[in-house]
Amino acid sequence: MSAAAPGQITVPDRLTRNVTAVRPEEADRWLAALPALVTAELARLRLTLDRVLDPGGSLALVAYVHRDDDLAPAVLKVSLRTPGTAHEAEALTAWAGRGAVLLLDSAAPDPGTTVLLLERLHGEIPLRSLAEPKAMLEATSLLHRLWTPVPAEHAFPGLPVPSPSAAAPDLPAEAGPLLAEAEEAAAALAGSATEEFLLHGDFHHGNVLAADRAPWLAIDPRPLAGERAYDLARLTLDRADTLVGSPGLPAAVRRRLHQLAEALEVDRDRLRGWTLVRAVDLAGAALTAGRRPDAELYLEFAGAL
Template identity: 45%
Template sequence: MGFEPPQRLVRALGEMHGERAAADWLARLPELINESLAANGPELALERVAAPGGRSSLVLLVRRVDGTPAVLKIAPAGAAPDLEQAALAHWNGWGAVRLLGSGGEALLLERLHPEVSLRSLPEAKALLEAAGTVRRLWVEPPVGHSFETVAERTGRCTDPMRAAAAADPALEPLVSAALAAREELVAHSPEVLLLHGNFRQSKVLAGERAPWLTVGPEPLVGERAYDLARLVRDRVEDLIASPGGPVTARRRINKLADSLDVDRERLHGWTLFRAVESGTRALTVGRRQEGELSLEFAGWL
């Protein structure tokens, strides 16, 4: 099968896995697609590649033998598709896209409506629906699971953050504050639940069997405040452009924390850490505008 992978995917894979590893995996894609189609059923028909698609995987629109539309998601091993499969299987469609099967290097998923995410709603309505969706995902993890903890995942980020601060001393105060917040937060976790890991408005899509369902988890275990922290920063470009941005950001933290019975201070701390981590990472790979927006937001906190 000949095709051009979406450029969004090509760029993101290079940033996450290195240009060489990304190029090697992309070169194998035609073979992987054929293998995955065959492994998930001989009657699975390919319709087209979804574009712009995701940042960590190739998304194919397919149709099952009974005519049911579905999605075939193919991701490199570095994106941990095995953990995504385990999380989706455990949720079993509760608040999340339903796992229909797996085979080869792909997950077969129910098809949602990627053109309609929570970002299409007004801000207040989007946050309300997001809160109602994410709370369904926070369940006890399966026995004998292989998910990493919040402490483990965030611990891998600390050295790159320090390196970014060393390269640009202007970042040092924010990085130091974020690292101090993380150190205090991981010293004691109030709960150990299965988390989405990358929850935000664009990860919640319209569905048929439920109004809104989550996609694209990067699952881990830990406290709910960590999962909410990325949601707080949603639509950051609108917040930055607003004269009342700092007040709105702090109000959003309090509103989300109260609506989901999460400690305000812990949500504040994780929001600070995740904004600084995201900002420094974006600067490191050359996404300057994105990085500066995240860091300006962090400075408000």
């Protein structure tokens, strides 16, 4: 039997919360239709459901499946289509498995939904499972492979015009100087970039998994066309707790910036600027989501910059 009945497909609680937060006006309809849609895709692609992953993706139902034709394992990912997720299939097609999970099939059953069939990686072994020095070494090697020229006539969005002040209502008053500096850096950086590459958009250790055909492969891109320092800034902020919890935080942050910029031949000043902007942005998002400890962590990291 290649398809599970809709009642067998349970939507993870995290997905329900996130979709409701992102699209409150259509969340109930989209979530209610999701089990039947997954069942239809299982039948269309001739797949057998193994299990739905919980918590799965932040805006996607993710399921382990097997292909009926050859019993090969795969992953079915059914995502809410947002500006961030809209071009995932195009990026994976451009990379063609080089440094990233391999796309086996894609579809858009309706304007608000994207369906991806992906090779199965070892979801239980993220790059985060390695010690930080080794993880950073693997991450920089992988990121270097992902930074490729954007395809001709591509549809990838450019870097978002950053507006750290959008987080102002949620940020504590003492973050005012950081907010002002991030606002100034965002304006300067957005208008002075001189390169354009295909970027992952959300590259960190949690979005890299162990694989069979390569040691590590990236997943869950939020693809953009822009400068490499923007992409590297997200990796710079990864495992911020290990630096914030260590003595000599400013010196530790400077070392990380220097090491990553040198390893990937990225301008250090631009990396510092984008890291500040993205740290303040992540802090605001964490506060909005009720994750105050995460917000405080990003603000402390930003202060050390």
